[in-house]
Amino acid sequence: MSPTSLRILGIDPGLRSTGFGVVDKSGNALVYVASGCIKTDAEGTLPQRIKTILDGLVEIIATYQPRQAAVEIVFVNVNPQSTLLLGQARGAAISALVTAGLPVAEYTALQVKQAVVGHGKAAKEQVQQMVARLLKLPGIPSADAADALACAIAHAHGGQGMGGLATAGRRVRNGRLI
Numbered sequence: 001m002s003p004t005s006l007r008i009l010g011i012d013p014g015l016r017s018t019g020f021g022v023v024d025k026s027g028n029a030l031v032y033v034a035s036g037c038i039k040t041d042a043e044g045t046l047p048q049r050i051k052t053i054l055d056g057l058v059e060i061i062a063t064y065q066p067r068q069a070a071v072e073i074v075f076v077n078v079n080p081q082s083t084l085l086l087g088q089a090r091g092a093a094i095s096a097l098v099t100a101g102l103p104v105a106e107y108t109a110l111q112v113k114q115a116v117v118g119h120g121k122a123a124k125e126q127v128q129q130m131v132a133r134l135l136k137l138p139g140i141p142s143a144d145a146a147d148a149l150a151c152a153i154a155h156a157h158g159g160q161g162m163g164g165l166a167t168a169g170r171r172v173r174n175g176r177l178i
Contacts, residue, residue, distance in 0.1 A: 007033065009066035009102070010152030011057070012144050013074065013090035016040060018053050019144030022064045023135065025156040032135040034064060035145040046085070050092045057096035069097045070105045070155035072112060072147065105155050112147070115154035 005026035012019035017040075022033040038056035040049035074090050077083040097104045110120035117130050128146040132139065134153060141149060 005031075006068065006156070007064065007066045008152040008155050009061065009064065009069045009097075010148040010150065010155065011069065011071045011093045011097070012147035012151060013053075013071065013086065013093045014144060015049055015053075015085045015089040016042060017144045018056070018089060018093060019142070019146070019148035020057070020060055021141075021145055021149030021152050022060075022066060023149065023152045023156060030135060030153060030156055032137060032149075034060075035141055035149050037142060037144045046088065050088060053089055053092040054096050057093055058100070061096065061100045061102070066102060068105070068155065069102045070107060070151045071097070072151050073106050073108045075109060107151055107154050109147075112150045112154045115157050116150045 005024045007022065007024050010019075010021040010023070012021075018038040019035070020038065021035040024031040024033055038053055038060075040052045044052070071090065071093060074083065074086050077086070094104060107115075113122040113127060114120045116122075116134065117126050122130075124143050124146075127150050128140050128143060131137070131141060131146045131149045131153065135149065140146070
C-alpha cells in the first residue's frame with residue numbers, strides 16, 4: 001500500500017455469514033486486496049456466533065490494517081426475530097471496528113447498489129458482476145463478499161462526506177442526499 005492510498009474495509013454483516021472486502025483507493029483507482037466470509041456455526045449459541053464474528057474481524061483488521069471501514073445498514077425484515085439477530089451481528093462487527101480505532105461509515109443497501117451498479121434496485125448478481133468488473137477480478141465473488149466489497153467501493157467513491165459535499169443539516173432519503 002502506498003503512503004497516498006487509502007485502505008478501506010467493507011462489511012456485509014450477517015449471523016450465518018459476515019462478508020468482508022478490502023480495497024485500496026489511490027486517486028481514482030481501486031485495487032482489490034482481499035475478500036471472504038466469516039462463517040458461524042449454525043448449531044452454536046448466539047454468544048458463540050457473535051464471538052466468531054468479533055474474533056474474525058479482529059484478525060482481518062490486524063492482517064490488512066485498514067484506515068477506514070464501511071458497514072451496510074440492516075434493513076427491517078418481515079421477520080422481527082431475524083432483524084434482531086442480524087442487528088446483533090452488525091453490532092459485533094461495529095464493535096470490532098471501533099475497538100480498533102477505525103472510523104466507521106454506514107450505508108444502506110440502496111446507497112451501495114446506487115454507487116456500484118448505478119441504480120438502487122439492482123439484483124445481487126448485478127452487484128457481483130459489477131464488483132468483479134470494477135476491481136478486475138478473475139472471477140465472480142460470493143454474494144456476501146461482493147456485498148462487502150461493494151460497500152467498500154461505495155465508500156471509496158465518495159463516502160467520506162458523501163463525495164465531499166457538506167452534509168451538515170441534510171438528510172438521506174431513498175439513498176440520496178436531500
